[in-house]
Amino acid sequence: MKEKLFRFIKRYRLFLILLVINLIVLLAFPKTGNRSFQLTYQNLLDMLSVMPPIFILLGLLDVWVKRETMIKYMGEHSGILGVLLAFFLGSAAAGPLYAAFPVALVLLKKGSKFSNVIIMMGAWSTTKLPLLLFEASAMGYRFMLLRFVLDIFGIAAIAFATEKLLSKKEKEEIFKNAATLD
Amino acid sequence: MTIIFYVFAFSALMISFAKSKEKTKTALKKAWKSFENILPQLLLILLIIGMLLAVLTAEQISSFLGARSGFVGVLLASLLGSVTLIPGFVAFPLASALLHSGGGIMQITAFVSTLMMVGIVTLPLEFKYFGKKATILRNSLALGFSLMVAVIMGAIL
Incomplete structure (x- = not known):
């Protein structure tokens, strides 16, 4: 019990420290502190509302999709199909970029090609379909379309460059590290 | 959705x-x-964002990111976008408000693009999954790309 509490505090220590600071701010400057808590609370609610389905689908993907299947469709020799799948997977997802890390981890574990994982993250961060409609209504269609087209090339270029700039050994390290995480 | x-x-x-x-x-x-x-890490990030946004007002932001702020404004916008990490559903209304209160297209594009692709606050989290080198490569490339997109969009729109 005591050990469990200790582990909890150790893992959440930075958060707890900042929480205390925020509470002090709340006492010293009620207006700013209050706003800060309200924004945090709102963001937390937003986040918690999009995350459950992502993680459930992630768990199912992990359990049901065999490593061989993933390698076949997104692995080293998956070619253009793997690239398209990575784009689709990222674009269809919801949630901020940090929600993509666990997804990337599963892809790495199941033997997806490294550049395809980076493409998935790129698509996840910028070319999300529901977000595009939202972007068009807020910024106009010209803005959205131009950014969308540029982003597609950019995401592919970033993935290609990251893959090329890492040595074979460095990539092996990443895959090895992924296998130890969960 | x-x-x-x-x-x-x-x-x-x-x-x-x-x-x-x-x-x-x-x-x-x-x-x-x-x-x-x-x-x-998630809770920590949310608290940091909350504190940042509570201290900075929209007026303060737009005074730094106006069309006349030039390339310095673009760099500042990228820095701001890289540090903050707010969901797109919040980012676009904010970007649109900034644009209407005198923000420049180039600066706002840099802000939006880095906001989505570059995450400084989330670096430790990304290190854990991809290691230092791949993470820094991905983020720097994304930052460079965001600046490029900003300049192109500023020139066309």
């Missing part, structure tokens, strides 16, 4: 459950574990 995800996830869960109770249980356990794994 989120509703579609819920329906999809729920249906998938039902199909999985019909096929194998055991595997579904494992899947849910894994789902919870990977969520709990990022929770400490």
